[in-house]
Amino acid sequence: MPAMLRSFCFLLVVMNAASALHAAELRAGVARVDITDRTAGPVNDPLFAKALVLKSDETTAVLITIDAVAIGEIGRIKNEFLPRVRKRLELETGITPANVVINASHCHGIVRADLEDLVIKAVKEAAQGLVPVRSGTATSSESRISENRRLKMKDGSEIDMRRAYSLPRDNEIAAVGPIDPQVGVLRLDRLDGQPLAVLYTFACHPIMNPPSKGNSADYPGFASKAIEESLGGGAVAFFVQGCGGDINPVRYKEVTRPADAEPLGNMLGLCVLRTSRQIATTPNSKLAIKNETISLPRGADLEKRIACIEAEQVQLVAALKPTNINFKSFLPLLIQEKLAPDFPSHHAQSYLHDQMLKREALAQLDADNRQSVQAYLENIDVMERMTRLNTNLALLKMHLAQNKAAAKPTIDAEITALCIGDFKLVTFPGELTVQVGLNIKKAAGEPNAFVAGYTNGYIYYTPTVEQRNNTGFAQEDCDCIVAPEWQHVFESKAIALLKSL
Numbered sequence: 001m002p003a004m005l006r007s008f009c010f011l012l013v014v015m016n017a018a019s020a021l022h023a024a025e026l027r028a029g030v031a032r033v034d035i036t037d038r039t040a041g042p043v044n045d046p047l048f049a050k051a052l053v054l055k056s057d058e059t060t061a062v063l064i065t066i067d068a069v070a071i072g073e074i075g076r077i078k079n080e081f082l083p084r085v086r087k088r089l090e091l092e093t094g095i096t097p098a099n100v101v102i103n104a105s106h107c108h109g110i111v112r113a114d115l116e117d118l119v120i121k122a123v124k125e126a127a128q129g130l131v132p133v134r135s136g137t138a139t140s141s142e143s144r145i146s147e148n149r150r151l152k153m154k155d156g157s158e159i160d161m162r163r164a165y166s167l168p169r170d171n172e173i174a175a176v177g178p179i180d181p182q183v184g185v186l187r188l189d190r191l192d193g194q195p196l197a198v199l200y201t202f203a204c205h206p207i208m209n210p211p212s213k214g215n216s217a218d219y220p221g222f223a224s225k226a227i228e229e230s231l232g233g234g235a236v237a238f239f240v241q242g243c244g245g246d247i248n249p250v251r252y253k254e255v256t257r258p259a260d261a262e263p264l265g266n267m268l269g270l271c272v273l274r275t276s277r278q279i280a281t282t283p284n285s286k287l288a289i290k291n292e293t294i295s296l297p298r299g300a301d302l303e304k305r306i307a308c309i310e311a312e313q314v315q316l317v318a319a320l321k322p323t324n325i326n327f328k329s330f331l332p333l334l335i336q337e338k339l340a341p342d343f344p345s346h347h348a349q350s351y352l353h354d355q356m357l358k359r360e361a362l363a364q365l366d367a368d369n370r371q372s373v374q375a376y377l378e379n380i381d382v383m384e385r386m387t388r389l390n391t392n393l394a395l396l397k398m399h400l401a402q403n404k405a406a407a408k409p410t411i412d413a414e415i416t417a418l419c420i421g422d423f424k425l426v427t428f429p430g431e432l433t434v435q436v437g438l439n440i441k442k443a444a445g446e447p448n449a450f451v452a453g454y455t456n457g458y459i460y461y462t463p464t465v466e467q468r469n470n471t472g473f474a475q476e477d478c479d480c481i482v483a484p485e486w487q488h489v490f491e492s493k494a495i496a497l498l499k500s501l
Helices: 003-023 081-093 114-126 219-230 260-277 301-317 328-340 348-353 356-405 433-446 486-501
Strands: 025-036 047-054 059-066 102-103 131-141 147-148 151-152 158-160 173-176 184-192 195-202 236-242 247-249 285-296 410-420 424-426 449-452
Touching: 025 195, 025 236, 047 236, 047 285, 059 114, 059 147, 059 219, 059 236, 059 285, 081 114, 102 236, 147 158, 184 260, 195 219, 195 260, 195 356, 219 236, 219 260, 219 285, 236 449, 328 356, 348 356, 410 486, 424 486, 433 449, 433 486, 449 486
Parallel strands: 059 102, 195 236, 424 449
Antiparallel strands: 025 047, 025 131, 047 059, 131 184, 147 247, 151 158, 151 173, 184 195, 285 410, 410 424
8 A cells, every 4th residue: 555545544544533532522511409399388308400411412411300209190290291391492402302301209399380490490501511521330239228118928918018007917927029229320520520410320219208307308318418518519419219119218117216318318328429439430421312112001900909909808897806895905905914924814812812713703804805805906907907908999999090091001101221421221200119120230231221210201100020910919019000011011122222322
C-alpha cells in the first residue's frame, strides 16, 4: 500500500475514533422539588419529585422519581398523570414521550395537587443544567432492613403480614419467603470528580412510618437525605423501588415500640454511600432506552376464588362454639390457668382440704372453665381468620368488577429498558413480588442488571404463579387483576429487553 494511502487510512481511523468518542459523551442534569401537601395534616418529613435528564447524541432519556404510592389508580396521582406529563414535555422540550420514565417509591405520603406542574418544572431545570458526566456502577448487600411478608403455612397455604389483620398462630407457620438484599448503585460524576447524582435501587415496601406519624417519604426519604447531606455539592440521590411487592420493613408488625423508618433509611443510606465510594467512574458512557407495551391476560378465575372464600366463611361461622364467658372473664381465667394449671381456681389448700365434695366441686369448676377458655380461644382464631378473608375478599370483588368492566380480556403494561454505562434497568408498572426480580436478574446473567416495579403506571400486585394460586388468600394474590400466566409473559420480555441493550 502506498505511503500516502496508508496515511489517509490512518487519518480516517483516527477521525472515526474521535467521532465515536464524541458521540459517546454522556451529559446529565438533575433537579428536585418539594411536593409535600402540607395542608393534608401533620408532616413527619418532606416528599420530593426528582428529575434526572440524560443526553447522548440524539438520545435523551428522563428518569423521574416521586415519593408517592403509585403512578395512577391509587393515591392522589391519577391515571392521566403519565400521558399528560409526557405530552407536555414533548411539546415544551421536545423529549420523546416513550423516553420519560417515572418511578414511584410506593411510600404512602400525600403529594400536592399541582404535582404535574412541579414535575415539569423539575425536568426543565434538570435539562437546562446538563453537564458532561462520568458513570460507574456497583452493587452491595443490606439484609437488615427487610423481611418477606408472606408466611408459608404447614397446610401448604400462604398468609401475609399486614396491619389490616392479625398474624396466624406461631405453631401453624412452616417457613418464610426470600428477600432480595441487593442494593444497586449508579454514580454520575462531573468531569472534575464531584458527584452529580447517585441512583440506587432496593426492594422493600416503604410503610414503616404509619399514617399517624404524618406525611412521610418513609425509609427512602431518610436514605436519600443521608446520601445528599454526605455528598454535598448539590448532588441528588434517586431512589428506585425494586420488586418489593411482598417485602416489608423488618419487624413491621412489632407493637412493643413505635414504628420508625429513620433507622432503616440511615442503614440503607450508609450502605449506598459505602458502595458509591468504591465506584471508579469512566467517561463516554453509553445511553440507550427501549420501550415496549405487552398484553397481559386478566384473571378469569376471580369468581371461583371469591366462591372459595365465601364457602370458607360459611364453614368458619359454623365452627363458632358456644361459651359461657366473655372477654372480661376470659382473660383472668386464661392467666389463672397459665399461672397455676394444677390449682387455677383457688389457693392450693382449698384443693387439699379433707372435704371430698369441695375438691370435686373445684375440679368440676376447673374443667368447665378450661372448656370455656378453649372455646373462646378457638372463636378468637375464627375471628382472626374471618378478618383476613373479609379484607382480601373485598379486593377480589373490586378487581372482578374492574375486569368485567374492561373493554378487553387483557391489560396493557409498559416495559422500559434503560442503559446508562454499565447500569441496566428494566421497569414494570405492577407491584412485582421479589421472586420475579430474582428470576430476571439470574436469567439476565449480568451483575449490574436491575428490575423496578411501580413504574410508568400501576396495575396492582403481580405475584408469581405459585403465589397467585395461593389457597390462603393473601393481599398479593387477591389485590391482583392479572391471570397467573402474566409471569411468563413479563419475565421473558424483560430478559429479552435487558439482553438487547
